[in-house]
Amino acid sequence: MKNPDRSGMEGLFVYLEYLSGLYPDLPVSQSLHASGSSGETSGSSLKDTTKKSGSAVDGPENLMSESVGSKSVALGALAVKVNECRDCSLGESRANPVFGEGNVDTRLLFIGEGPGAEEDRTGRPFVGRAGELLDRMIVAMGLSREEVFIANAVKCRPPSNRTPEVVERDACKHFLLEQIRIISPEAIVLLGQTAIFQMLSNESPISSVRGVETILPSFPGIRVMPTYHPAYLLRNPQAKAVVWKDLQQVMKWLSLPMPVLREK
Numbered sequence: 001m002k003n004p005d006r007s008g009m010e011g012l013f014v015y016l017e018y019l020s021g022l023y024p025d026l027p028v029s030q031s032l033h034a035s036g037s038s039g040e041t042s043g044s045s046l047k048d049t050t051k052k053s054g055s056a057v058d059g060p061e062n063l064m065s066e067s068v069g070s071k072s073v074a075l076g077a078l079a080v081k082v083n084e085c086r087d088c089s090l091g092e093s094r095a096n097p098v099f100g101e102g103n104v105d106t107r108l109l110f111i112g113e114g115p116g117a118e119e120d121r122t123g124r125p126f127v128g129r130a131g132e133l134l135d136r137m138i139v140a141m142g143l144s145r146e147e148v149f150i151a152n153a154v155k156c157r158p159p160s161n162r163t164p165e166v167v168e169r170d171a172c173k174h175f176l177l178e179q180i181r182i183i184s185p186e187a188i189v190l191l192g193q194t195a196i197f198q199m200l201s202n203e204s205p206i207s208s209v210r211g212v213e214t215i216l217p218s219f220p221g222i223r224v225m226p227t228y229h230p231a232y233l234l235r236n237p238q239a240k241a242v243v244w245k246d247l248q249q250v251m252k253w254l255s256l257p258m259p260v261l262r263e264k
Helices: 007-022 027-038 042-052 060-084 117-122 129-140 166-183 193-200 230-235 237-253
Strands: 108-112 149-152 187-191 214-216 219-227
Touching: 060 166, 108 129, 108 166, 108 193, 129 230, 129 237, 149 166, 166 193, 166 219, 187 193, 187 237, 193 214, 193 219, 219 237, 230 237
Parallel strands: 108 149, 108 187, 187 219
Antiparallel strands: 214 219
């Protein structure tokens, strides 16, 4: 078993630095800057900041800040565990784990299949052509990438971008469930067959389950929408219409304004 080094922790640092830039006043951001100046590891700093997040607060804004801060610290600690994980062979072959990124207090979570080559190189989810399409899908919903959270069913890249095996999905599932528990979104969009297998334990053809609202037994308050993966849409552009229909249903769940069609 190989020990994680600085280069192998790149995905973790990408995620923590992403949080630091997005929420500079949060404990996880302050601990990151502190560890960078002192040479300490981010893991020990995260332990130190857990106690700080429980400090007294005054008004609603502080309560919201504390909630976001607590989620950020919890996700940061989970990212450390993901980085250290070697529970399947993907942990040995990947360059960087891809933990996920976005708004930790979001109402909407997207779950994809697994990292590709570019994601493995950068430690970020959905940064290739499929990621560009996902960004456009999110914008079409009236949102931005920064307003949602994006994760994957497995955190490490399968060799040659093959479909993750059952043992690999099982090794990663507890990380994904913990992400959902911490973020606690109102809705989840499952992108592709692997994400559907992982969350619904349903190996029926995706065409038979996409567009059908589902509730997860472990999270009964969260509504789930299975649909096609953006990479599938790049190969089959005609399927974009049904995916847009699925996303519009999610928009209704979240009471998001529907786009106004312009008359030709």
